[in-house]
Structures are given as structure tokens and as C-alpha cells.
Amino acid sequence: MEKEVSRKIRSHIICLEGLRALQKDCWSWEKRLKHRNNRFDSFLKKNTDEGQSNTSKLQRKYDNLVLKQSEAAKRYRAILVCFQEKMEDEKKLRTAVLQKVTAIREKLSSVMKESLTHAYSDMIQAVYMAKEQNGYELSMFL
Incomplete structure (x- = not known):
């Protein structure tokens, strides 16, 4: 049982490192996406405020900005999905570790109670035997 818990804990640590x-x-892709959105917004604002005609150079720049913005959004969504999946894995591992630890704790508690009960029974039997064999009055110990 302890080996299982150790393995689960190691897996959980590895999972946490991956999560980090x-x-x-x-965070990096979110920052990139915000940067791309800001550049796109400023481009639109600049070119619509000045009332410039739609030239091929502006169209290429617009298309390039749209492409980079959509690529950043796509990558951000992909990394976010991976992060969420890793979070679910971490949650499952954490739950498994906690269940194993609880099972160990319950087993130890049960074994300790059983051992104490057995020791108490042995002690009572020893006192009874000593009283019977030696004729001493040992009731004050009980």
C-alpha cells in the first residue's frame, strides 16, 4: 500500500511540474494574443480614422495582422485545452493519493486498536494468573 502511495505521489509531483x-x-500565449489584438485594434483605428483608401499595401498588412492574430488565438486555445486536461489529471491523482492515505490511516487505526485490545486482554490474563498462582491480592491494579 505504501509503495502505491509513493508511486501516486511521484506521479502527482510530475503532473504538477507539467502543470507549472x-x-x-x-500566460505567454495569452500575453501574445493580447499584444496581437492591440496591434490589430490600433491598425484598424489608425486606418479608419484617417479615412485612407484600401490600398494593396494596407490590405497585405491587414491580412498579415489577421493571420498572426488568428494563429495566436489558435495556439492559446490549444495550450489552454492542454492545461485544462492536465488539471483534470492532477485532480484525479490528488484524489487517488488522498484515498490511499485515508485507507492507510484507517488500516493503521484498526491495527492499533486491535493490538491495544489484545495487549489489554493479555495484561488482564497475566494479572489473573499471578493472583491465582501467588495468592496475592492484585485487585488494586485493575
């Missing part, structure tokens, strides 16, 4: 790495990636 994914979290950093999520």
Missing part, C-alpha cells in the same frame, strides 16, 4: 510549465505557456 503549461501555466507559463498559457
Whole structure:
């Protein structure tokens, strides 16, 4: 049982390390996405405020911004899905570890109670035997 718990704990630690790495990636891609959105918004604002005609150079720049923005959004969503899946894995591992620890605790408690009961019974039997054999009055110990 202890080996199982140790394995689960190691798996949980590895999972947490993976979660940390994914979290950093999520933050990075979220930052990139915000940057791309800001650039796109400023491009639109600048080019619609000035009333410029739709030239091929502006169209290429617009298309490039849209492409980079959609790529950043796609990557951010993908890394977010991976992060959420890893979170579910971590939750399952944590639950399994807690269940194993609870089972060990219950088993130890049961064994300890049984041992104490057995020791108490042995002690009573020893006192009874000593009283019978030696003729001493040992009732004050009980």
C-alpha cells in the first residue's frame, strides 16, 4: 500500500511540474494574443480614422495582422485545452493519493486498536494468573 502511495505521489509531483510549465505557456500565449489584438485594434483605428483608401499595401498588412492574430488565438486555445486536461489529471491523482492515505490511516487505526485490545486482554490474563498462582491480592491494579 505504501509503495502505491509513493508511486501516486511521484506521479502527482510530475503532473504538477507539467502543470507549472503549461501555466507559463498559457500566460505567454495569452500575453501574445493580447499584444496581437492591440496591434490589430490600433491598425484598424489608425486606418479608419484617417479615412485612407484600401490600398494593396494596407490590405497585405491587414491580412498579415489577421493571420498572426488568428494563429495566436489558435495556439492559446490549444495550450489552454492542454492545461485544462492536465488539471483534470492532477485532480484525479490528488484524489487517488488522498484515498490511499485515508485507507492507510484507517488500516493503521484498526491495527492499533486491535493490538491495544489484545495487549489489554493479555495484561488482564497475566494479572489473573499471578493472583491465582501467588495468592496475592492484585485487585488494586485493575
